[in-house]
Amino acid sequence: DVQMTQSPSSLSASVGDRVTITCRTSQTVSSNLNWYQQKPGKAPKLLIYTASNLQTGVPSRFSGSGSATHFTLTISSLQPEDFATYYCQQSYSTPGSTFGPGTKVEIK
Amino acid sequence: QLQLQESGPGLVKPSETLSLTCTVSGDSINGSPYYWGWIRQPPGKGLEWIGSLYYSGNTYYNSSLESRVSISVDTSKNQFSLKLTSVTAADTAVYYCAPAPVTGYYPVWGQGILVTVSS
Numbered sequence: 001d002v003q004m005t006q007s008p009s010s011l012s013a014s015v016g017d018r019v020t021i022t023c024r025t026s027q028t029v030s031s032n033l034n035w036y037q038q039k040p041g042k043a044p045k046l047l048i049y050t051a052s053n054l055q056t057g058v059p060s061r062f063s064g065s066g067s068a069t070h071f072t073l074t075i076s077s078l079q080p081e082d083f084a085t086y087y088c089q090q091s092y093s094t095p096g097s098t099f100g101p102g103t104k105v106e107i108k
Numbered sequence: 109q110l111q112l113q114e115s116g117p118g119l120v121k122p123s124e125t126l127s128l129t130c131t132v133s134g135d136s137i138n139g140s141p142y143y144w145g146w147i148r149q150p151p152g153k154g155l156e157w158i159g160s161l162y163y164s165g166n167t168y169y170n171s172s173l174e175s176r177v178s179i180s181v182d183t184s185k186n187q188f189s190l191k192l193t194s195v196t197a198a199d200t201a202v203y204y205c206a207p208a209p210v211t212g213y214y215p216v217w218g219q220g221i222l223v224t225v226s227s
Binding site for chain 1: 204212
């Protein structure tokens with residue numbers, strides 16, 4: 001099974017900050033890495049698919065990059081509505097998939 | 109517009125079977141090449157893929173749950189269902205249904221249903 005790690009596990013940031021979250025996989029997943037945002041009590045929301053493609057309707061301040069085993073999600077200018085938990089997901093082994101443990105973005 | 113809705117009991121006793129249904133609207137389960145999946149999230153924890161049903165009828169399960177899980181489809185009702193046997197408190201979670209195209213990401217999710225395992 002593909003193991004996932006995310007760093008940091010949590011971070012505190014201010015509105016307007018640039019935020020970067022890292023996801024690493026235990027083996028290559030090519031570009032089959034996706035990012036989700038989850039707010040309390042809500043289902044996850046797809047932000048980025050296949051490493052760098054912005055899902056329709058997602059603000060352009062979100063971007064993704066990486067390949068193989070190392071991926072990043074960047075929020076270029078953090079907005080109040082971006083405080084949430086972010087998960088990466090590998091879909092290289094589709095239909096099986098694995099999610100990262102999550103990164104909680106909190107207000108400084 | 110594709111929409112999904114989970115339904116089922118919110119409370120299940122230990123050792124019994126958890127049964128949930130996902131009702132799909134806006135598309136036909138057997139008409140589009142999706143993996144119709146179940147994903148769960150224990151309170152305060154991360155997301156775990158449980159299993160998926162391909163539109164052709166094939167099923168795929170997480171190896172850690174394979175001995176206890178089954179997913180089936182009712183095309184006449186445009187629903188797919190999850191059964192998890194011999195539940196314990198560790199199966200307490202919010203259960204989501206979601207479809208994935210062959211590329212494996214989940215663009216649409218149901219709202220989720222909290223299932224608590226307790227006597």
